[in-house]
Amino acid sequence: MSSSAAREQADAPAWPFGVSRTPTMNISGALSVLKREFPAISVSKVRFLEDQGLVCPHRTPSGYRRYSLADVERLRFALAAQRDSFLPWKVIRERLAELDAGGADPPAPGARVISEDGEILADPSPPGRLTADQVARAAGCDPERVASLTSTGLLVADAAGKFPARSVEIVRFADELAAHGIDDRHLRALRSAADRQLDLVEQIVAPVRSQRTGPSASGSRAKAHAMATELTATMTSLHTALLGAGVDRME
Template sequence: MSIGGVLAVLKPEFPAVSISKLRFLEEQGLVTPRRTGSGYRMYSRADAERIRFALTAQRDSYLPLRVIRDQLADLDAGRAVEQPSRARVVTRDGELVTPPSGARVSAAELCELTGASEAELDEMAQAGLVLADTRGRFPGRAVQVVQAALALARHGISARHLRTVRTGAERQADVIDQVVAPTRSQRSGVARERSAAQAAELAELYARLHAELLRTAVDQLG
């Protein structure tokens, strides 16, 4: 298959995959397509399956490429590959499945939805990344927090290293609270709704600013 043919095969399962992504996986040594005399890439069915394996591991288990590369080497050598724990339900129609807004989930449900172990969840709770109420239940948004923390852990960044992220978010929330407090203090329901909408908008702007500043700082690492 040509690179376009592989893309057509994978697109239904991985809508975000692109030609540049396929070339990147080749550069990282995960797949080695044959080259024609004119220099065009030609992929076998086995090549396509290796790419599918890599994309699935990234999407469902947040594995770094070095781990995926090692797993592929083990498979090539006929050795069994231990699959990491993962959420039982990950996506539906391409969208991440999470509890509805305002929902509360138990520790067991949170572990099931994210693939986290009880020990990992306990470590995140001790670091203040997720907080349970008096009944031991977590907000639905904790699902995304735990999944992100698990992905970072696979790169060697533990929950305790993420405390500064939590404290930074809390400081930003305090600033947002000061901005929306005058509107929220009004008694009308419309004013409270306006306050909530403004807070959500400010949070999104803070998130965008943080992401861009982080990318800039990483670029400066050389």
């Protein structure tokens, strides 16, 4: 983004409306607010999001970035959308553009604003990692159902026994298929296919995130994660198209 375009973006009315756009925080101050929900957020990740055109902080005459409460909320929205819905940055940028234009009603999931003292005003969105009971409540099923899908390998918990937020969707989709008589054991093939796709994605992004040390290490990991998200979205679209083509052949 050119400097003139950045200035135009910063001056234009932008979501969240009614939230202070006075640049009162340096990048450390912005991080201190974001770390309440995103403990792993870093300076390099914030700058990466700026490079993606998701936020345009004020620049002082000496070139330092200064952030407003509105800037921080845009960052929080983008991070939550990527974490909870695995949206590509391009899609998140489009969502923000819709919000800026007042065309998204209601705002996309995950939006909330913070008060002048940095407190969150709206109810928090679901956490990034859920217990089995939280997954069951969100999916509207019994905990035994979560245990069953975990035993078949469709759900995978981390070392702490918690599940990614996307597990709620997996349970719901599995239940929809079960209503058509598709047993959980038949879904193992889908799990295996997804794992093979992830292996391919990991091979592709490995060179990008290979830098483990130095000031650009966090930036490399952020770029690798963004690339992996984009690749996954494309693979999902291709898979849907392949299934659709197969259905068309049944006519």
